[in-house]
Amino acid sequence: MDTPIWLGDLNPQQRRAVTGGDGPLLVIAGAGTGKTKTLACRVAWLIHKGVDPDRILLLTFTRRAAAEMLKRAGQLVDASIVGRVWGGTFHAVANRLLRVYGQALDLPPEFTIMDQSDAADMMNLLRAELELAKGDKRFPRKETLAAIYSRSVNAREKLADTLEVFYPWCSEHKEDIARIFREFQDRKKQQNVLDYDDLLLFLNALAQEPGVGDALGDRFEHVLVDEYQDTNLLQSEILLGLRRRQRNIMVVGDDAQSIYSFRAATVRNILDFPQQFSGAEIVTLEQNYRSVQPILHVSNAVMAHAKERYTKELWSSRVSSRKPSLVYCRDEPDQCQAVVHRILEHLEAGIPLRQQAVLFRAGHHSSVLEVELTRRKIPFHKYGGLRFIETAHIKDMLAMLRILENPYDQLSWHRVLLMLPGVGPSSARRIMDDLWQAPPEPARTNGHGAETPVQSPLLAMLERAPRVPAGSTEHYEKLRQTLRACCGIGAAGKVRKRKPEPPRETRGQAPPPIATQIEILRRYYEPLCERMHDNARMRLKDLEQLEQIASGYRSRQAFITDLTLDPPHSTSDLAGAPYLEEDYLILSTIHSAKGCEWDVVHVLHAADGMIPSDMSTGDSEGVDEERRLLYVALTRAKDFLYVYFPLRYYHAKYRFGAAHNFAKLSRFITKSVLTHFEQTTTPQGDGLPHAAGEPADPRKRMRELWG
DNA sequence: GGCATGTGTATTTTT
DNA sequence: TACACATGCC
Numbered sequence: 001m002d003t004p005i006w007l008g009d010l011n012p013q014q015r016r017a018v019t020g021g022d023g024p025l026l027v028i029a030g031a032g033t034g035k036t037k038t039l040a041c042r043v044a045w046l047i048h049k050g051v052d053p054d055r056i057l058l059l060t061f062t063r064r065a066a067a068e069m070l071k072r073a074g075q076l077v078d079a080s081i082v083g084r085v086w087g088g089t090f091h092a093v094a095n096r097l098l099r100v101y102g103q104a105l106d107l108p109p110e111f112t113i114m115d116q117s118d119a120a121d122m123m124n125l126l127r128a129e130l131e132l133a134k135g136d137k138r139f140p141r142k143e144t145l146a147a148i149y150s151r152s153v154n155a156r157e158k159l160a161d162t163l164e165v166f167y168p169w170c171s172e173h174k175e176d177i178a179r180i181f182r183e184f185q186d187r188k189k190q191q192n193v194l195d196y197d198d199l200l201l202f203l204n205a206l207a208q209e210p211g212v213g214d215a216l217g218d219r220f221e222h223v224l225v226d227e228y229q230d231t232n233l234l235q236s237e238i239l240l241g242l243r244r245r246q247r248n249i250m251v252v253g254d255d256a257q258s259i260y261s262f263r264a265a266t267v268r269n270i271l272d273f274p275q276q277f278s279g280a281e282i283v284t285l286e287q288n289y290r291s292v293q294p295i296l297h298v299s300n301a302v303m304a305h306a307k308e309r310y311t312k313e314l315w316s317s318r319v320s321s322r323k324p325s326l327v328y329c330r331d332e333p334d335q336c337q338a339v340v341h342r343i344l345e346h347l348e349a350g351i352p353l354r355q356q357a358v359l360f361r362a363g364h365h366s367s368v369l370e371v372e373l374t375r376r377k378i379p380f381h382k383y384g385g386l387r388f389i390e391t392a393h394i395k396d397m398l399a400m401l402r403i404l405e406n407p408y409d410q411l412s413w414h415r416v417l418l419m420l421p422g423v424g425p426s427s428a429r430r431i432m433d434d435l436w437q438a439p440p441e442p443a444r445t446n447g448h449g450a451e452t453p454v455q456s457p458l459l460a461m462l463e464r465a466p467r468v469p470a471g472s473t474e475h476y477e478k479l480r481q482t483l484r485a486c487c488g489i490g491a492a493g494k495v496r497k498r499k500p501e502p503p504r505e506t507r508g509q510a511p512p513p514i515a516t517q518i519e520i521l522r523r524y525y526e527p528l529c530e531r532m533h534d535n536a537r538m539r540l541k542d543l544e545q546l547e548q549i550a551s552g553y554r555s556r557q558a559f560i561t562d563l564t565l566d567p568p569h570s571t572s573d574l575a576g577a578p579y580l581e582e583d584y585l586i587l588s589t590i591h592s593a594k595g596c597e598w599d600v601v602h603v604l605h606a607a608d609g610m611i612p613s614d615m616s617t618g619d620s621e622g623v624d625e626e627r628r629l630l631y632v633a634l635t636r637a638k639d640f641l642y643v644y645f646p647l648r649y650y651h652a653k654y655r656f657g658a659a660h661n662f663a664k665l666s667r668f669i670t671k672s673v674l675t676h677f678e679q680t681t682t683p684q685g686d687g688l689p690h691a692a693g694e695p696a697d698p699r700k701r702m703r704e705l706w707g
Numbered sequence: 708g709g710c711a712t713g714t715g716t717a718t719t720t721t722t
Numbered sequence: 723t724a725c726a727c728a729t730g731c732c
Contacts, residue, residue: 061722116721141717141726196722199722262719262720263721263722384721425708426708589719592720613720616720709732711731711732712728713728713729713730717725
């Protein structure tokens with residue numbers, strides 16, 4: 001076979017990984033060592049070798065990552081063929097496979113998916129129904145319940161163990177929590193709804209199944225997994241299931257960048273890979289192509305204290321005489337000024353805004369900066385933090401769409417009914433009971449195609465006359481008409497201006513396109529939105545945007561699924577392909593910055609309590625993960641790295657005890673790390689870098705000197 | 708039973 | 723500070 005010319009672009013280790021033969025392969029790829037390139041080339045190589053792209057499975061952490069890799073592979077071999085590779089997150093791939101193979105598990109293919117906050121809401125409903133909320137000993141909150149459930153499932157742990165280790169204060173409620181969880185699972189089944197965890201759980205069940213599992217595994221000749229350090233036990237079980245007969249698997253990751261333990265990800269997966277897949281070859285990539293050496297000095301120094309790991313020292317041939325800067329600022333506003341100042345400096349020097357990023361630990365850490373950027377009219381995109389999908393109006397719209405897709409989805413009904421003036425939880429419950437009275441069988445495809453046109457379950461429901469509170473009957477009627485209109489019934493003149501098809505029958509017409517459905521729902525929602533929220537105008541604008549996006553979709557199911565499984569990270573993402581000439585600064589949580597790189601990186605709030613976050617300093621493992629988080633942030637930078645440390649925090653927010661005015665430098669920036677920084681002070685920063693570590697209690701300071 | 712108002716508390720990261 | 727939860731009034 002001929003050797004493609006692009007192999008020459010790879011270093012020996014990368015080439016080894018790309019052209020490796022069959023069998024398990026573990027690639028330890030340090031930050032910036034060309035991981036994406038290696039995976040992209042591996043895909044291209046396999047296709048070049050003649051592997052059917054349809055039989056390659058590329059599992060990534062985000063869809064963006066999959067798209068990027070396949071794009072790059074498409075530049076090396078025929079792009080149209082590369083498009084047939086199965087690429088996406090575990091969850092997205094599970095969704096696709098379950099729609100096809102799910103019936104082997106008695107899973108109807110029309111299931112809808114609920115996200116984590118939906119799961120929490122359902123937990124809440126159950127808690128109320130089972131009357132567990134009443135006891136005076138405080139019962140876990142709904143988010144906590146959802147988190148416990150999810151961890152237990154993903155880590156393959158018994159509830160008792162999860163509680164004992166991670167939620168000891170909830171242990172006394174073990175029985176009741178178990179009751180809620182059992183009920184939770186029953187409800188989801190009845191309503192034909194899957195949550196995120198179910199997607200993995202069902203895929204795993206499928207993969208372990210003797211018959212279908214074999215077929216599923218054989219379907220993929222090669223499995224490639226990116227960011228393996230951030231997979232959990234359930235995911236590794238899925239992989240083991242898929243690779244019982246076919247042994248071709250390549251996983252790529254960096255244990256030093258494992259930052260998702262809160263999602264039950266475990267470094268054990270990557271550390272134990274050679275045992276789980278015996279005979280695995282290990283390739284380590286250490287040459288960093290991203291950063292100049294001084295940046296790597298700082299990064300390596302930060303990681304030097306970590307415990308168990310595949311030791312590797314990043315090195316780069318990219319030289320620079322400039323050390324990264326540690327900038328001491330007076331306070332947060334001063335930090336803000338300093339950041340903006342440097343950003344503009346680099347912009348003037350020719351580095352566009354989109355090659356610069358501001359990174360921070362938590363979504364709200366950038367709020368002061370955002371205000372300032374807006375004031376100065378500096379455009380920016382923010383990744384991470386509160387997402388679009390989390391806002392009430394988007395959830396409302398999604399709930400209405402879900403009803404249309406799956407009328408058994410009670411959570412969505414509940415939400416939609418509560419929007420009606422005069423309807424609260426009790427009325428909603430009663431209305432739903434009435435709608436389900438003599439419930440039509442959940443739709444199941446029998447594989448034989450219906451002989452007679454069966455009225456849709458939703459329309460059948462809407463024929464009923466539920467007991468609606470007297471003051472709300474008109475509102476309910478409006479809802480009813482709206483939902484019917486979305487099914488293509490009634491309101492003939494106005495709705496279907498797009499398709500002047502001659503009416504075939506009065507009943508059972510094809511529903512309007514998804515974008516039109518959203519338009520109908522938006523019209524209905526408008527007055528409700530104005531009643532419920534004060535900034536209704538902005539919210540309705542968002543919904544118009546949503547309508548735009550939807551016009552690119554053929555099926556409602558695909559649209560809803562994408563919105564749930566791969567929600568836009570920023571409002572501006574929704575605008576579709578951004579204008580290429582448009583320049584904007586990147587703001588991002590460190591978590592969302594994973595896998596990205598920029599010429600200039602600014603890391604905010606290098607103060608103890610921020611990095612590491614106060615929340616995570618309970619145990620040493622938590623602290624270790626925070627260290628890796630800082631490492632991820634630092635290694636995003638190619639040429640210039642700035643770390644900012646505000647000396648004072650005014651609002652002393654939610655701190656127990658006395659308000660600390662003075663912050664303490666992050667514990668990860670130790671003496672030895674400091675030597676790799678150039679320390680500077682802003683004009684406002686009092687010119688006193690040594691004041692940085694001064695805590696409220698001088699004795700504490702002294703103890704540190706000895707420690 | 709719905710809804711407005713008041714009180715207290717937890718507070719990150721995301722598929 | 724913002725949100726969930728409780729209370730009390732209509």
